[in-house]
Amino acid sequence: MEIERRLRGAMAKHILVLTGSPRKGGNTDKLAEAFMAGAKQAGHTTEKFATADQHIKGCIDCQTCFSKGRACSIPDDFANLAPLLEKADMLVFATPMYWFSFPVQLKAAIDKLYSFLIGKRPLKIKECALLVSGGVEDETKFDGIVQSYKLIAEFQNWQDSGVVIVPGIHDKDDVLKTDGLKRAETLGKAVC
Numbered sequence: 001m002e003i004e005r006r007l008r009g010a011m012a013k014h015i016l017v018l019t020g021s022p023r024k025g026g027n028t029d030k031l032a033e034a035f036m037a038g039a040k041q042a043g044h045t046t047e048k049f050a051t052a053d054q055h056i057k058g059c060i061d062c063q064t065c066f067s068k069g070r071a072c073s074i075p076d077d078f079a080n081l082a083p084l085l086e087k088a089d090m091l092v093f094a095t096p097m098y099w100f101s102f103p104v105q106l107k108a109a110i111d112k113l114y115s116f117l118i119g120k121r122p123l124k125i126k127e128c129a130l131l132v133s134g135g136v137e138d139e140t141k142f143d144g145i146v147q148s149y150k151l152i153a154e155f156q157n158w159q160d161s162g163v164v165i166v167p168g169i170h171d172k173d174d175v176l177k178t179d180g181l182k183r184a185e186t187l188g189k190a191v192c
């Protein structure tokens with residue numbers, strides 16, 4: 001894969017994977033690792049940022065982003081994430097579905113993407129992907145989170161490079177019983 005990419009003259013990308021699950025080593029972490037393994041095989045560099053290990057408060061729309069020497073004026077762990085976002089060429093959201101949407105830990109980080117707009121500091125991210133699992137069997141029940149992701153991508157002018165939905169899983173290791181990890185790895189390998 002890496003050789004193919006080099007022959008095409010494509011540049012290696014730096015991929016930031018934002019995870020949203022507070023359950024360590026669970027389905028989301030496994031999906032994220034599988035994607036990252038695929039992307040590494042394709043010659044890219046990857047980095048994982050677990051939003052649930054950080055304390056990121058909600059955006060308060062104070063509109064003072066980047067005016068106090070940091071991305072967000074509220075002193076929280078978004079300060080750890082902002083430099084990683086500035087470094088990334090691609091952003092991957094790896095998350096459980098909570099109440100048909102993003103878990104609050106990941107949503108707080110997404111909300112603070114606003115700081116780059118207000119601060120007029122455009123990110124160099126060009127593409128994104130979504131890896132999402134949930135307990136429900138019916139894939140149409142993922143429409144809300146998928147549509148939300150797609151609208152974020154469209155608004156940011158990021159190419160949507162793919163969505164992996166893994167339905168019908170509840171327990172920590174359930175993803176191992178599905179083809180989800182294979183699909184996540186394949187998506188990672190396909191990043192060009």
Ligand SMILES: Cc1cc2nc3c(=O)[nH]c(=O)nc-3n(C[C@H](O)[C@H](O)[C@H](O)COP(=O)(O)O)c2cc1C
Nearest residue numbers: 021023026027028096097098099100134135136170
């Ligand atoms: C607070 C909470 C809300 C959830 N909401 C949904 C939901 O709306 N739809 C669904 O299918 N699964 C829901 N689930 C199940 C998780 O999405 C699912 O178990 C997921 O695979 C967990 O991933 P993890 O192991 O990475 O934490 C919810 C789980 C929790 C804890």
